Amino acid sequence: MYPVERSRIARIERLACIGETTSEIMHELNNQLTVLLGYATMLKKAQAESWKYADEMLMSCERCCGMAKGVLEFARSRRMERQRTDLRRVITKPVEIKTRLFESAAIKVRLTFPPECMEALVDEFQVQQVVFNILHNAFYELLKVKKRVLEVHGRREGGKAVIEFRDSGRGIRDEHVKRIFEPFFTTKPTGEGTGLGLSISRRIIEEHGGSLRVGSSNGRGATITLDLPLVEDPRLPLSTGVLNEAYGRFPAQKVAVKDGKRDGPGMGGDG
Known part of the structure; x- marks a missing residue:
C-alpha cells in the first residue's frame, strides 16, 4: 500500500x-x-x-x-512526531475519556501500572488512536455479556513496555482470530465497523518498533497485548504533559480506575 x-x-x-x-x-x-x-x-x-x-x-x-x-x-492531520513520553499517561488518557461511557454500561474498568516510569519514544496521538480503537472494540463486546470487566495492565518486561487489555466478553472465535488484523475484516453488523481499526493499529505500533497481538479463548474473553520498546537514554527530553485532576496523577504506587472511578494507592480489584 x-x-x-x-x-x-x-x-x-x-x-x-x-x-x-x-x-x-x-x-x-x-x-x-x-x-x-x-x-x-x-x-x-x-x-x-x-x-x-x-x-x-x-x-x-x-x-x-x-x-x-x-x-x-x-x-488534526499531522506528521508523526515522536517524543520520549511516559506511556502510563498516554494509555490512561483515552481510558479516562471513555470512563463515562463504560460507567453508563455498568462496565468495571481496572487500570494498573508499575510505580516507575514507562518511557518510550512514541507519537502520543497515534498510540492513543490505537488505545481508543481497542477500548471501542472491548466496549462493543462487553455489551453482549452480563459480567462486564475490562482490565488494562501495564508492566516493564525485557526492555519493553507491555500493555494488556483483558475483557470478560465472549471471546473471539478461532477462525476470526486468524483474520483479525486483515484490512476491512469485521464481525460487527453492516454500518457499525470499518474493519480498519485493528489493521491500522497494528501498523502504527509496528512503525514504533513494537507489536500488537490478540489472544482469545471462545467464551472466556479476549486479550490484546501491545508492546513498545522502552527508552533509557537520559539525553532524550521527557514529554510529561500535564497530569492534572482531569487525567489523574501517578504516585509511586499502582494506579487503578475501578467502577468508573479512580482509586488511590493500590489496586481495588483482581490482579
Whole structure:
C-alpha cells in the first residue's frame, strides 16, 4: 500500500473514532456547563463563599477546554512526531475519556501500572488512536455479556513496555482470530465497523518498533497485548504533559480506575 493511501485510510479511521467519541464528550461538556450555570447562579446570591464558587467554575472551564483541545488535536492531520513520553499517561488518557461511557454500561474498568516510569519514544496521538480503537472494540463486546470487566495492565518486561487489555466478553472465535488484523475484516453488523481499526493499529505500533497481538479463548474473553520498546537514554527530553485532576496523577504506587472511578494507592480489584 502506498504511503499516501495509508495516510488516507488512517485519517478515515481516525475520523470514525472521533465520531464515536463525540457524543460522549458532548455529554460531559454539557455536565460541566451545567455546573458552571449552577455556580454562576449561586455566585450572584453569595458573598462569603464567592471564592469557592469561582474556583469550581474555573475548574469546570479548564476541563471543558481540555476536552475540546484533545478532540481538535486528535482530528488534526499531522506528521508523526515522536517524543520520549511516559506511556502510563498516554494509555490512561483515552481510558479516562471513555470512563463515562463504560460507567453508563455498568462496565468495571481496572487500570494498573508499575510505580516507575514507562518511557518510550512514541507519537502520543497515534498510540492513543490505537488505545481508543481497542477500548471501542472491548466496549462493543462487553455489551453482549452480563459480567462486564475490562482490565488494562501495564508492566516493564525485557526492555519493553507491555500493555494488556483483558475483557470478560465472549471471546473471539478461532477462525476470526486468524483474520483479525486483515484490512476491512469485521464481525460487527453492516454500518457499525470499518474493519480498519485493528489493521491500522497494528501498523502504527509496528512503525514504533513494537507489536500488537490478540489472544482469545471462545467464551472466556479476549486479550490484546501491545508492546513498545522502552527508552533509557537520559539525553532524550521527557514529554510529561500535564497530569492534572482531569487525567489523574501517578504516585509511586499502582494506579487503578475501578467502577468508573479512580482509586488511590493500590489496586481495588483482581490482579
